[in-house]
Amino acid sequence: MAASEEQEARIQVRTITDLARLAGVSPGTVSRALAGKSLVNTKTREKIEALAREHGFRPNQMASGLRRQKTGVIGVVIPLGHDIRQQISDSFFMTLLGFLADELTTHGYDLMLRRVVPDDDADWLDRFIGSGMIDGVIVIGQSDQFDRIEEVADGYRSMVVWGNHQEGQRHCVVGTDNRLGGRLAAERLIAGGARKLAFLGDTGPMEFAARFAGAQDVAARMGLPSVLPLVTHLSPDRASEEIAKHLAAHFTAQGRDIDGIFAATDTLAALCLTELRAQGLAVPDDVKLIGFDDLPIARQTIPPLTTVRQDIAAGARGLVDLLLRRLGGETTESLVLPPELVVRETA
Amino acid sequence: MAASEEQEARIQVRTITDLARLAGVSPGTVSRALAGKSLVNTKTREKIEALAREHGFRPNQMASGLRRQKTGVIGVVIPLGHDIRQQISDSFFMTLLGFLADELTTHGYDLMLRRVVPDDDADWLDRFIGSGMIDGVIVIGQSDQFDRIEEVADGYRSMVVWGNHQEGQRHCVVGTDNRLGGRLAAERLIAGGARKLAFLGDTGPMEFAARFAGAQDVAARMGLPSVLPLVTHLSPDRASEEIAKHLAAHFTAQGRDIDGIFAATDTLAALCLTELRAQGLAVPDDVKLIGFDDLPIARQTIPPLTTVRQDIAAGARGLVDLLLRRLGGETTESLVLPPELVVRETA
DNA sequence: GTGAAAGCGCTAACAC
DNA sequence: GTGTTAGCGCTTTCAC
Numbered sequence: 001m002a003a004s005e006e007q008e009a010r011i012q013v014r015t016i017t018d019l020a021r022l023a024g025v026s027p028g029t030v031s032r033a034l035a036g037k038s039l040v041n042t043k044t045r046e047k048i049e050a051l052a053r054e055h056g057f058r059p060n061q062m063a064s065g066l067r068r069q070k071t072g073v074i075g076v077v078i079p080l081g082h083d084i085r086q087q088i089s090d091s092f093f094m095t096l097l098g099f100l101a102d103e104l105t106t107h108g109y110d111l112m113l114r115r116v117v118p119d120d121d122a123d124w125l126d127r128f129i130g131s132g133m134i135d136g137v138i139v140i141g142q143s144d145q146f147d148r149i150e151e152v153a154d155g156y157r158s159m160v161v162w163g164n165h166q167e168g169q170r171h172c173v174v175g176t177d178n179r180l181g182g183r184l185a186a187e188r189l190i191a192g193g194a195r196k197l198a199f200l201g202d203t204g205p206m207e208f209a210a211r212f213a214g215a216q217d218v219a220a221r222m223g224l225p226s227v228l229p230l231v232t233h234l235s236p237d238r239a240s241e242e243i244a245k246h247l248a249a250h251f252t253a254q255g256r257d258i259d260g261i262f263a264a265t266d267t268l269a270a271l272c273l274t275e276l277r278a279q280g281l282a283v284p285d286d287v288k289l290i291g292f293d294d295l296p297i298a299r300q301t302i303p304p305l306t307t308v309r310q311d312i313a314a315g316a317r318g319l320v321d322l323l324l325r326r327l328g329g330e331t332t333e334s335l336v337l338p339p340e341l342v343v344r345e346t347a
Numbered sequence: 348m349a350a351s352e353e354q355e356a357r358i359q360v361r362t363i364t365d366l367a368r369l370a371g372v373s374p375g376t377v378s379r380a381l382a383g384k385s386l387v388n389t390k391t392r393e394k395i396e397a398l399a400r401e402h403g404f405r406p407n408q409m410a411s412g413l414r415r416q417k418t419g420v421i422g423v424v425i426p427l428g429h430d431i432r433q434q435i436s437d438s439f440f441m442t443l444l445g446f447l448a449d450e451l452t453t454h455g456y457d458l459m460l461r462r463v464v465p466d467d468d469a470d471w472l473d474r475f476i477g478s479g480m481i482d483g484v485i486v487i488g489q490s491d492q493f494d495r496i497e498e499v500a501d502g503y504r505s506m507v508v509w510g511n512h513q514e515g516q517r518h519c520v521v522g523t524d525n526r527l528g529g530r531l532a533a534e535r536l537i538a539g540g541a542r543k544l545a546f547l548g549d550t551g552p553m554e555f556a557a558r559f560a561g562a563q564d565v566a567a568r569m570g571l572p573s574v575l576p577l578v579t580h581l582s583p584d585r586a587s588e589e590i591a592k593h594l595a596a597h598f599t600a601q602g603r604d605i606d607g608i609f610a611a612t613d614t615l616a617a618l619c620l621t622e623l624r625a626q627g628l629a630v631p632d633d634v635k636l637i638g639f640d641d642l643p644i645a646r647q648t649i650p651p652l653t654t655v656r657q658d659i660a661a662g663a664r665g666l667v668d669l670l671l672r673r674l675g676g677e678t679t680e681s682l683v684l685p686p687e688l689v690v691r692e693t694a
Numbered sequence: 695g696t697g698a699a700a701g702c703g704c705t706a707a708c709a710c
Numbered sequence: 711g712t713g714t715t716a717g718c719g720c721t722t723t724c725a726c
Binding site for chain 2: 063107
């Protein structure tokens with residue numbers, strides 16, 4: 001008896017069939033018992049559960065997925081536009097990813113992460129969706145792929161995108177009202193006395209373009225000269241250098257043609273702060289500076305950064321909530337989150 | 348003819364069988380053609396490929412995985428010990444994750460991400476491995492799960508862990524030589540004139556404990572008093588407060604019992620710098636400070652942070668390389684990476 | 695309440 | 711070179 005128990009314990013029980021044999025029932029019954037579904041005799045169920053525990057049995061998700069035509073996995077894809085490679089180590093996306101992981105887990109889904117370079121692989125989105133590995137997809141950032149995403153959205157419902165909302169777009173998006181954020185930033189700079197505004201960062205990506213446009217709105221409304229774009233890359237290494245050059249060009253012995261800078265992200269703002277200091281410019285006295293995101297770094301710069309806050313946790317919740325609703329067959333509207341001005345000491 | 352072509356184009360071709368019908372061949376041939384394997388007539392292959400492209404056909408990975416008993420997916424799991432919840436938004440892990448994603452993609456693998464709370468789910472690792480969804484697993488951080496990982500490693504080869512290396516351990520680990528890093532830090536502080544050292548951070552996690560021990564080694568060797576642990580949590584909110592309290596306790600009107608601080612991470616060091624400034628202490632004149640990791644923030648503090656660099660990209664490469672070798676049946680040793688002292692202006 | 699049987703979509707022998 | 715066949719491990723009718 002003891003010997004036979006020992007022997008049993010050594011049997012590799014990898015499949016539901018193995019377990020069925022041990023329990024003296026059919027595979028179907030084991031499946032039902034483990035799924036906690038339909039009617040199964042309580043004693044049978046308990047016996048099966050005990051056996052499963054004892055042998056550390058876990059049903060194969062692949063097989064289950066294949067049969068049920070759903071995987072319990074949500075794909076999360078980060079498209080990296082041309083020069084944006086580095087952007088991913090960007091704290092904003094990474095923080096969002098962390099919240100997404102938690103949120104998906106909470107709802108019983110796993111997360112499959114993929115970073116893609118659309119330039120090298122035009123098929124990036126269809127390939128992911130068509131893989132059969134995921135029940136739905138969350139795209140983090142539209143990058144320069146707005147059109148591709150629109151096309152895909154026409155034929156595929158189980159997708160939600162983090163990004164900027166555009167009048168009449170067809171894909172479901174969750175994101176901050178960037179244009180409003182841009183307005184808040186410009187208004188604050190101007191309220192502090194700035195008259196010659198600049199926008200620091202790449203104006204290519206839609207989200208940044210909207211922030212820039214928001215600032216432009218305010219400048220126009222107030223009858224100020226238009227906002228000067230100071231274009232940079234996003235990776236810290238290149239950006240620092242580029243910022244230094246821009247500053248050198250606009251703050252000369254002859255005069256200063258900028259007195260308020262709106263940076264596309266806090267990361268850029270922090271770098272800018274460093275360069276301003278290096279060039280002997282005082283913030284906020286000589287120049288006012290305002291960032292975007294409200295990442296942890298915004299509290300730690302000296303002086304601490306005034307910025308426009310995005311609610312990342314709310315964003316993650318929104319993405320998951322909308323996606324799950326879509327999986328359930330609902331049609332969902334996009335979700336635009338309000339930005340919030342966080343006043344610290346740079347503007 | 349045109350009509351029939353149109354009709355064909357409209358047929359949903361989801362399975363290899365659909366495609367086979369269209370191409371007028373058997374499913375087996377389609378499978379072979381698409382896999383680019385074995386002998387298939389060139390014309391047949393081209394025809395099939397063309398059809399596949401035209402209809403946007405992509406073979407179902409679940410089915411393929413089930414049949415071939417491999418999924419092409421690597422699991423990446425981040426265990427969150429007791430109070431370490433916040434740590435994940437920690438830039439270090441997130442940066443490592445980014446590099447891992449790139450590295451795995453390069454090798455044709457997908458990445459399934461899971462954050463787990465071992466306290467709530469003792470079974471976290473076995474469950475992931477047993478799910479049948481992944482070919483192997485990378486554990487990011489040992490957290491307080493060293494023993495659990497050791498146990499699992501005895502029965503499962505396809506695992507590599509980021510963390511600290513311990514004499515005689517059984518799981519394959521990749522990580523920086525933390526103890527050596529601690530020594531480098533302490534030596535630098537002492538070379539700068541510090542005699543009363545403190546270690547800032549939680550000494551619980553193994554990696555931090557090793558850093559602390561390294562500093563302790565040097566203090567002992569030099570005949571200095573032992574290094575004072577200033578225990579904090581890792582989440583920025585709580586840490587700031589705790590740091591302020593520690594500083595207030597050790598820098599009083601009566602005197603200063605600390606003149607050199609070694610912070611467990613750059614994040615903590617940056618917060619500490621802020622608090623030191625708030626309490627009117629000059630760095631490095633009154634206190635020397637040194638961090639660990641060399642995250643981007645280390646360059647941006649004022650003054651810029653002296654720190655001990657971990658080569659994160661090399662770490663990611665090592666993790667993937669070792670894991671793939673293990674999948675291939677090799678037995679692999681652990682990989683211990685050398686830390687590097689980066690001298691800036693705080694020590 | 696449980697068993698038997700038919701697949702989910704794909705791959706890999708094995709024939710021819 | 712290509713077709714045929716037998717599953718991978720699971721779920722889910724359909725009987726009983």
